[in-house]
Amino acid sequence: MSEEHTTEARILEAAKKVFITRGMAGARMQDIANEAGINKALLHYYFRSKEKLFETIFRExxxxxxxxxxxxxxxxxxxxxxxxxxxxxxxxxxxxxxxxxxxxxxxxxxxxxxxxxxxxxxxxxxxxxxxxxxxxxxxxxxxxxxxxxxxxxxxxxxxxxxxxxxxxxxxxxxxxxxxxxxxxxxxxxxxxxxxxxxxxx
Amino acid sequence: MSEEHTTEARILEAAKKVFITRGMAGARMQDIANEAGINKALLHYYFRSKEKLFETIFRExxxxxxxxxxxxxxxxxxxxxxxxxxxxxxxxxxxxxxxxxxxxxxxxxxxxxxxxxxxxxxxxxxxxxxxxxxxxxxxxxxxxxxxxxxxxxxxxxxxxxxxxxxxxxxxxxxxxxxxxxxxxxxxxxxxxxxxxxxxxx
DNA sequence: ACTTTTGTTAACCATTTGGTTAAACTAAAA
DNA sequence: TTTTAGTTTAACCAAATGGTTAACAAAAGT
The missing domain is CATH 1.10.357.10 (Tetracycline Repressor, domain 2)
Known part of the structure; x- marks a missing residue:
């Protein structure tokens, strides 16, 4: 259990989970924020838009x-x-x-x-x-x-x-x-x- | 080519197309209405809700x-x-x-x-x-x-x-x-x- | 010490979206 | 010709949703 758990990592982790289970269309930014335990605005601070975030996840x-x-x-x-x-x-x-x-x-x-x-x-x-x-x-x-x-x-x-x-x-x-x-x-x-x-x- | 083409049939046809290509989450009622060439309210007249309509399509x-x-x-x-x-x-x-x-x-x-x-x-x-x-x-x-x-x-x-x-x-x-x-x-x-x-x- | 940069939040905004309403139109029945 | 029942629409509404802003906290330079 290496516990770096930077915010960005938590977002990616959360986004991956939500996107995979709900798909691009079904995923909600709020759900990702909740799953990551952060504010929704912070998502847009790290990844400009839903599409950008999705693209990152998908390519990874x-x-x-x-x-x-x-x-x-x-x-x-x-x-x-x-x-x-x-x-x-x-x-x-x-x-x-x-x-x-x-x-x-x-x-x-x-x-x-x-x-x-x-x-x-x-x-x-x-x-x-x-x-x-x-x-x-x-x-x-x-x-x-x-x-x-x-x-x-x-x-x-x-x-x-x-x-x-x-x-x-x-x-x-x-x-x-x-x-x-x-x-x-x-x-x-x-x-x-x-x-x-x-x-x- | 039997051309009954009742409104309900047109809706079902349009809904099938949109739901299949976009999925339940990605489909928009307005798109289905456009595809069927009718008003959006008419969708709800024939099928009470999006879920009802989807269920009909999916089961069919x-x-x-x-x-x-x-x-x-x-x-x-x-x-x-x-x-x-x-x-x-x-x-x-x-x-x-x-x-x-x-x-x-x-x-x-x-x-x-x-x-x-x-x-x-x-x-x-x-x-x-x-x-x-x-x-x-x-x-x-x-x-x-x-x-x-x-x-x-x-x-x-x-x-x-x-x-x-x-x-x-x-x-x-x-x-x-x-x-x-x-x-x-x-x-x-x-x-x-x-x-x-x-x-x- | 203070200034700049980075991280984080609450409140807000504009648009989209599913859904409703009331009125208008149509066609057949009375 | 008037009722009446079903059909269709424009206008509207409330909630959800992606995204923004301004204020603030915490590091990081200087």
């Missing part, structure tokens, strides 16, 4: 999540290793911040032009390496023929989707939170197993 | 999408057929209304207790039949051992995710809308192929 979140996920793709691991490591790391990561994916997807959909480019304007994720790697494995006859983009979409989809659909899944299955967590824990092995089983020869 | 949407998707699971098709039909039907369906899934997931997450139960309060989707079917196929040794819930999550994830992540995917890959559509068209065959390839013996 997006740039802490996306690079970590693409770093694995850019590494020197084998394809199967990448699939395994990605699933495990990513699901682990999201389990600690389950509301991030929907938040990002949502705001990205609502304001594509504003954010999409700014998110990875400088550090556009380089998936070409994995794509080449997949094509190569196919060419060598190590795995069955598969469109790289579909494969990557499948991987990402299977890791992320359960979290954004959690309320729906719980509505259908009646799963408790604990059961859901256990299911996601299993999933760290299940997803790569499922994928590899599908493409291996 | 959810109850037209979800039952259609579960009907396939409850049918008498073989497991492989179900996987194939579901993928094809569902992707087709979402291609015609690409913003629906994120809208539903989003509002379902923001107001779980309010909607989750009301959506399928009366017609809770019965996935037990497919679950039993999957277990049976495993027991008979027709497919490899697989946890039914994971399998169903995988199927749903692979069908839905690309649409909710479209801006992200386009940001990464630079895909045009036409290319994206083509990719989704392929996907109607690719998803079941991928899944069946994984579980078949």
């Amino acid at each position: 979140i997006a740039q802490r999540f996306i690079p970590r996920m693409t770093a694995i793709f850019e590494s020197d691991l084998t394809l199967f290793e990448k699939i395994e490591v990605f699933s495990s790391e990513y699901i682990d990561n999201v389990m600690k911040n389950p509301y991030i994916p929907l938040f990002v997807l949502n705001e990205l959909n609502k304001q594509p032009d504003t954010f999409v480019k700014q998110v990875w304007g400088d550090k556009k994720p380089n998936i070409e390496k994995v794509v080449a790697q997949i094509n190569e494995e196919v060419a060598r006859g190590n795995i069955k023929p598969v469109h790289p983009l579909h494969l990557l979409m499948n991987l990402l989809a299977m890791c992320v989707f359960p979290f954004v659909a959690k309320p729906m899944l719980q509505g259908v299955t009646g799963l408790t939170n604990e059961q859901f967590t256990m299911l996601m824990e299993q999933r760290k092995k299940e997803v790569p197993r499922f994928i590899i089983e599908s493409i291996k020869k | 949407i959810a109850q037209r999408f979800i039952p259609r998707m579960t009907a396939i699971f409850e049918s008498d098709l073989t497991l492989f057929e179900k996987i194939e039909v579901f993928s094809s039907e569902y992707i087709d369906n979402v291609m015609k209304n690409p913003y629906i899934p994120l809208f539903v997931l989003n509002e379902l997450n923001k107001q779980p207790d309010t909607f989750v139960k009301q959506v399928w309060g009366d017609k809770k989707p019965n996935i037990e039949k497919v679950v039993a079917q999957i277990n049976e196929e495993v027991a008979r040794g027709n497919i490899k051992p697989v946890h039914p819930l994971h399998l169903l999550m995988n199927l749903l994830a692979m069908c839905v995710f690309p649409f909710v992540a479209k801006p992200m995917l386009q940001g990464v890959t630079g895909l045009t809308n036409e290319q994206f559509t083509m990719l989704m068209e392929q996907r109607k065959k690719e998803v079941p192929r991928f899944i069946i390839e994984s579980i078949k013996k």
Whole structure:
């Protein structure tokens, strides 16, 4: 517990919480102020406007999540290793911040032009390496023929989707939170197993 | 083109459009009124409040999408057929209304207790039949051992995710809308192929 | 010591927003 | 032709909301 807790940090913390749970449109500056335990005017002292504050939060979140996920793709691991490591790391990561994916997807959909480019304007994720790697494995006859983009979409989809659909899944299955967590824990092995089983020869 | 176009219908049409694109929190009654080409007071004449109107829209949407998707699971098709039909039907369906899934997931997450139960309060989707079917196929040794819930999550994830992540995917890959559509068209065959390839013996 | 800068607050302001009211209009019934 | 019921509008209202101002406290220079 390092207790710096400067005012700006408290604001960012509060803003992150409120923005993530309520979204840009649903968040209220007053709520953020309350959550941070400060006056509302102080928000505008540190961050000129709601948009500025949101932008700060959004970029911080997006740039802490996306690079970590693409770093694995850019590494020197084998394809199967990448699939395994990605699933495990990513699901682990999201389990600690389950509301991030929907938040990002949502705001990205609502304001594509504003954010999409700014998110990875400088550090556009380089998936070409994995794509080449997949094509190569196919060419060598190590795995069955598969469109790289579909494969990557499948991987990402299977890791992320359960979290954004959690309320729906719980509505259908009646799963408790604990059961859901256990299911996601299993999933760290299940997803790569499922994928590899599908493409291996 | 049946041109009844009663005022109420125009309102519902406009509200659906605005709510889906902006979400409950982001939608403005005035926008809906403008979109419907009527006075704002008329909205309240037909639907007492914003919440009432939203509820109407949300339930209409959810109850037209979800039952259609579960009907396939409850049918008498073989497991492989179900996987194939579901993928094809569902992707087709979402291609015609690409913003629906994120809208539903989003509002379902923001107001779980309010909607989750009301959506399928009366017609809770019965996935037990497919679950039993999957277990049976495993027991008979027709497919490899697989946890039914994971399998169903995988199927749903692979069908839905690309649409909710479209801006992200386009940001990464630079895909045009036409290319994206083509990719989704392929996907109607690719998803079941991928899944069946994984579980078949 | 005092002056300048930085941090913080209460009170305030303008606009937006969901919602209401009363009056006007329309069309069909009496 | 007058009622009457439903439909539509302009004008209005109160609350909420993003943002500002002026005063004040606390550090930081000098």
